[in-house]
Amino acid sequence: MSAFVELHDVTHVYGGGVGAPAVEGLSLRVREGEFAAIVGPSGCGKSTLMKLATGLQRPKSGAVIVAGKEVVEPIKITGMAFQNPVMLPWRTTLENLLLPLEIVQPHRSRLRANKAEYVARAEMLLETVGLKGMGSKFPWQLSGGMQQRASLCRSLIHEPKLLMLDEPFGALDAFTREELWCVIRDLHAQRGVTVILVTHDLREAVFLADRVFCMSARPGRIIAEREIGFARPRDLDITYTPDFAGIVQELRGHIREARAAA
Known part of the structure; x- marks a missing residue:
């Protein structure tokens, strides 16, 4: 598969380019259709990488390329989900799902004339994640897990080619x-x-990803890359196997070394 997201020797500094870099010499390639996971010590620049890949931040040096084009502004082919679902409390779940369509072209121009089509798409997504019939509920009527499911639907409603997930399950209980x-x-x-x-x-990274990238301590760069060879679809039972535990321990070792070198 061809590379869909590429970062080439990227350095980024917040605060107008003055101060210590958040990431430095950061390079990686994510193939089209691939599920990649980014892990590393706290403060290593994982979220900065996400902002760079989506055009929310511009690098001080280096190049960010998505879908064959250098990123020079926020890109519209991206869906994003975060640890906090950020559901607007005065809008129903369905209305929250439709929100990106009110912003992103070409959907913004088509929304009024094709409202029924978009509502059907939203309801199908809700059914896919186990929230059938919940579109009329307000966020405060949903559990944390249900809100996060709705947030995932919202990130996919405009059919993005790239989905960025920033700690989307971190605030939830283990089950x-x-x-x-x-x-x-x-x-x-x-x-x-x-x-x-x-x-x-x-x-989470090993269960979901095709490849896991491990970052160094700040300033962040990729220090290890691990292909995850488990066949898909994967069942949760695989998380209790020795092979799975071995990969987790291997990645933990990389992070331990990165923290020690900080």
Whole structure:
């Protein structure tokens, strides 16, 4: 597969380019349709990488290329989900899902004339993640796990080619988190979208990803890359196998070394 997201020797400094870099000499390639996970010590620049890949930040030096084009502004082919679902409390779940369509072209221009089509798309997504019939509920009527499922739907409503996930399950209990691992596993399989997941959870990274990239301490760069060879679809039972535990321990070792070198 060809590279869909590429960062070439990227350095980024916040505060107008003055001060210590958040990432330095950062390079990686994510293939089209691949599920990649980014792990590393706290403060290593994982979220900065996400902002650079989506055009929310411009690098001080180096190049960011997505879908064959250098990123010079926020890109419209991206969906994003975060640890906090950020659902607007005065809008129903369905209305929250439709929000990106009110902003992103060409959907913004088509929304009024094709409202029924978009509502049907939203309801189908809700059914896919186990929220059938919940579109009329307000966010405060949903559990944390249900809100995060709705947030995933919202990130996919405009059919993005790149899905960026920034610690989307970090605030959830262990059982709900594992349920949502399976939800995003199935969504990735169905849609073939390129996914980049930023996470502190090594089990999550190994279960979901085709490849895991490990970053150094700040300023962040890639210090290790691990192909995950487990066949898909993966069942949660695989997380209890010695092979799975071995990869988790290997990645933990890389992070331990990165923290020690800081």
